Amino acid sequence: MSLKEFEAIANKEYEYGFKTDIKTELIEKGLNEDVIRLISEKNKEPEFVLEFRLKAYRHWLKMEEPEWPLVDYPKIDYQDIHYYAAPEKKEKLKSMDDVDPELKRTFEKLGIPLQEQKKLANVAVDAIFDSVSVATTYKDKLLKHGVVFCPLSEAVEKYPDLVKKYMGSVVPHTDNFFAALNAAVFTEGSFVYVPKDTVCPMELSTYFRINAEDTGQFERTLIICEENASVSYLEGCTAPMFDKNQLHAAVVELVALDNADIKYSTVQNWYAGDPKTGKGGIYNFVTKRGKCLGKKSKISWTQIETGSAITWKYPSCILMGDDSIGEFYSVALTNHHQQADTGTKMIHIGKRTKSTIISKGISAGKSKNTYRGLVQINKSAKGSENFTQCDSMLIGPNCTANTFPYIDVRNASSTLGHEAATVKVSEEQILYCQQRGISLDDALTTIVNGFCSDVFKELPTEFAVEATQLLSLKLENTVG
Amino acid sequence: MFTIKDVKASIDEKEILKGISLELKPGEVHAIMGPNGSGKSTLAKVIVGHPDVEDPEGEICIDDKNILDLEPDERANEGVFLAFQYPVDIPGVNNAEFLRMAYNAKQKYHGKEEIDPFDFNELVKDKLKVLKMKERFLERPVNHGFSGGEKKRNEILQLLVLDPKVVILDETDSGLDIDSLKQVSEAVNYFKSQDKIILLITHYQRLLNYIVPDYVHIMNDGKVSKTGDKSLALTLEEKGYEGIES
Ligand SMILES: Nc1ncnc2c1ncn2[C@@H]1O[C@H](COP(=O)(O)OP(=O)(O)OP(=O)(O)O)[C@@H](O)[C@H]1O
Ligand SMILES: [Mg+2]
Numbered sequence: 001m002s003l004k005e006f007e008a009i010a011n012k013e014y015e016y017g018f019k020t021d022i023k024t025e026l027i028e029k030g031l032n033e034d035v036i037r038l039i040s041e042k043n044k045e046p047e048f049v050l051e052f053r054l055k056a057y058r059h060w061l062k063m064e065e066p067e068w069p070l071v072d073y074p075k076i077d078y079q080d081i082h083y084y085a086a087p088e089k090k091e092k093l094k095s096m097d098d099v100d101p102e103l104k105r106t107f108e109k110l111g112i113p114l115q116e117q118k119k120l121a122n123v124a125v126d127a128i129f130d131s132v133s134v135a136t137t138y139k140d141k142l143l144k145h146g147v148v149f150c151p152l153s154e155a156v157e158k159y160p161d162l163v164k165k166y167m168g169s170v171v172p173h174t175d176n177f178f179a180a181l182n183a184a185v186f187t188e189g190s191f192v193y194v195p196k197d198t199v200c201p202m203e204l205s206t207y208f209r210i211n212a213e214d215t216g217q218f219e220r221t222l223i224i225c226e227e228n229a230s231v232s233y234l235e236g237c238t239a240p241m242f243d244k245n246q247l248h249a250a251v252v253e254l255v256a257l258d259n260a261d262i263k264y265s266t267v268q269n270w271y272a273g274d275p276k277t278g279k280g281g282i283y284n285f286v287t288k289r290g291k292c293l294g295k296k297s298k299i300s301w302t303q304i305e306t307g308s309a310i311t312w313k314y315p316s317c318i319l320m321g322d323d324s325i326g327e328f329y330s331v332a333l334t335n336h337h338q339q340a341d342t343g344t345k346m347i348h349i350g351k352r353t354k355s356t357i358i359s360k361g362i363s364a365g366k367s368k369n370t371y372r373g374l375v376q377i378n379k380s381a382k383g384s385e386n387f388t389q390c391d392s393m394l395i396g397p398n399c400t401a402n403t404f405p406y407i408d409v410r411n412a413s414s415t416l417g418h419e420a421a422t423v424k425v426s427e428e429q430i431l432y433c434q435q436r437g438i439s440l441d442d443a444l445t446t447i448v449n450g451f452c453s454d455v456f457k458e459l460p461t462e463f464a465v466e467a468t469q470l471l472s473l474k475l476e477n478t479v480g
Numbered sequence: 481m482f483t484i485k486d487v488k489a490s491i492d493e494k495e496i497l498k499g500i501s502l503e504l505k506p507g508e509v510h511a512i513m514g515p516n517g518s519g520k521s522t523l524a525k526v527i528v529g530h531p532d533v534e535d536p537e538g539e540i541c542i543d544d545k546n547i548l549d550l551e552p553d554e555r556a557n558e559g560v561f562l563a564f565q566y567p568v569d570i571p572g573v574n575n576a577e578f579l580r581m582a583y584n585a586k587q588k589y590h591g592k593e594e595i596d597p598f599d600f601n602e603l604v605k606d607k608l609k610v611l612k613m614k615e616r617f618l619e620r621p622v623n624h625g626f627s628g629g630e631k632k633r634n635e636i637l638q639l640l641v642l643d644p645k646v647v648i649l650d651e652t653d654s655g656l657d658i659d660s661l662k663q664v665s666e667a668v669n670y671f672k673s674q675d676k677i678i679l680l681i682t683h684y685q686r687l688l689n690y691i692v693p694d695y696v697h698i699m700n701d702g703k704v705s706k707t708g709d710k711s712l713a714l715t716l717e718e719k720g721y722e723g724i725e726s
Contacts, residue, residue: 426568427531427532431528432564432567432568433553433570433578433582434551434556435553435556435561435564436578436582436585436642437556437557437582437586437589438582438585439553440551442581442585443553446570446573446581447573449572449573450571450572450622451571451572452572453573
């Protein structure tokens with residue numbers, strides 16, 4: 001067997017493709033102002049949130065779906081989607097014991113224990129199932145340190161001033177088509193607030209699960225780090241296998257004040273569609289952006305993107321504070337019929353701001369993988385620096401990789417470094433590993449992991465192992 | 481016993497090996513010499529199962545087991561080791577981890593327990609000493625940024641760690657300095673004393689001063705044109721390939 005026979009396609013089933021049978025409360029398909037009012041009502045939201053939604057909706061009606069990403073998909077019928085789906089429950093949860101055992105089992109199966117003191121002992125988890133949060137662990141312990149970690153719906157109720165001040169301040173509803181849609185219909189998401197001079201004592205993590213058919217998930221996450229505070233946050237995602245595509249249009253906003261440090265990691269493993277036909281799978285159209293408002297603040301994005309039928313996302317940093325730092329570390333793996341158009345934007349505004357971009361795109365099968373990045377250094381950003389490295393790896397003859405690095409520098413005192421390489425996994429490399437006794441699958445995983453090592457080392461240790469395992473699963477039977 | 485029986489092989493539809501037969505007994509060193517392009521590396525490729533080689537014919541047996549239909553990793557785990565003429569680099573993959581993975585693959589193949597990183601570290605350190613190699617070598621990515629000679633020495637390190645039955649060295653001597661050449665020779669002689677089977681592909685008599693071959697085969701246009709003892713290499717050095725064939 002050899003790399004010449006690449007055509008052989010992985011038969012490995014998606015591990016997380018099961019559906020939980022649970023009574024679900026749905027709002028009828030379709031989108032109009034009444035639906036938005038109903039969502040708002042279900043969440044018992046204050047008036048300002050409803051206004052936020054309606055304003056966004058009215059704006060969205062005037063917008064066009066973007067066509068510039070290098071991805072192909074049939075037109076989405078926005079009236080054919082449920083905008084709210086929630087497992088039925090009696091009343092507000094008082095403790096973890098009230099969580100529906102069926103839901104507990106679901107998350108257990110996904111490797112996410114909803115009991116504190118379990119496997120991920122130093123990680124607090126917010127588990128979101130379709131449109132609602134089912135449980136948040138370690139909430140009380142965190143609160144002792146002044147750290148708020150709760151579903152956004154709860155934050156709206158308990159911390160309306162913070163939400164009012166920051167929600168939409170980084171990604172305004174006018175930003176883009178999907179951000180506007182999200183602002184209109186968002187349901188759940190996580191809220192994190194780390195007060196002044198506080199190092200968040202544990203890893204925070206949100207786990208997103210889409211379960212209901214024909215629903216979209218539109219979560220919204222807001223993380224605020226006050227002066228001298230720091231936090232590391234991770235999101236994970238899975239969904240059942242359905243023949244129809246599902247839309248996931250999330251918004252994530254990060255705000256870092258003076259000296260604050262936010263590390264945001266993603267391990268994305270949404271259902272990618274049928275490996276043979278490409279049918280089904282998640283459309284992952286998300287807007288993620290961080291604002292380094294304060295001096296010497298830092299925002300770092302690390303993403304491992306392995307799932308979804310289509311990925312369209314550009315986690316970005318707006319470097320406003322002087323000496324602030326933005327980082328983007330990305331591994332995007334596409335296989336079979338997957339398509340990804342992903343990258344970052346680094347907008348330098350403050351003086352001596354620094355950004356680093358390391359992107360590793362891996363394409364296999366018939367997939368399409370595009371890196372798209374913008375580095376913009378404004379006139380005000382004197383003495384700023386950027387380093388960009390975007391590498392692509394091709395596995396087999398039928399995949400494609402593209403890179404579009406846009407650079408826009410408006411002052412003379414800034415410096416830029418750029419490196420790019422496209423490598424092919426060669427027969428020689430595979431044979432070399434095999435000649436040392438290593439199997440074909442392990443050889444490929446080893447080579448790909450090596451290619452991604454600069455990014456993996458940025459992941460919190462708890463998740464680095466998971467990420468490597470995920471990649472090896474995704475690559476199984478890709479060659480040979 | 482390692483036997484190569486009437487092996488024929490083509491690359492890109494061109495016949496390169498036109499019927500090669502060799503018999504190697506434990507503890508024997510066989511040297512293969514021959515002009516550029518005569519098919520020496522191709523023979524090594526056939527033995528390890530390189531995908532460039534299309535449907536090779538004949539038999540390659542370790543003891544009585546024909547390995548020609550096995551996957552490359554299976555052949556390796558059956559005990560075939562090739563030190564490559566041009567070792568490839570694998571960026572980002574830690575040399576020590578790579579070695580341990582290879583070691584454990586073999587353990588697993590033979591139904592033995594995998595070794596933990598700690599014990600493995602001890603094992604590797606001993607081998608490093610034999611080759612007078614520095615430990616920091618282990619922390620670098622496999623062959624990435626290695627000098628030509630370092631790559632060759634890394635092959636020998638792998639050889640020592642994996643401890644195969646059949647050792648094939650494809651021009652491992654080319655590009656080595658005198659001290660390295662001696663160390664590599666010592667390693668090979670050690671293997672000979674352990675009753676291993678050794679196949680040396682080389683262009684130079686110099687290596688054969690340190691490793692005394694039991695047989696020297698001359699390869700020409702995909703065939704073994706002459707077989708002799710160590711004196712054949714000396715004659716060759718003197719007269720060249722043209723002189724020897726006449
Ligand atoms: N991948 C390949 N594609 C086409 N021809 C090849 C390939 N590999 C080897 N050959 C050809 O096969 C023949 C034998 O090559 P081989 O590498 O076995 O020679 P060699 O005896 O090892 O030579 P050297 O002493 O230069 O290393 C040469 O004519 C070479 O061009
Ligand atoms: Mg050769």
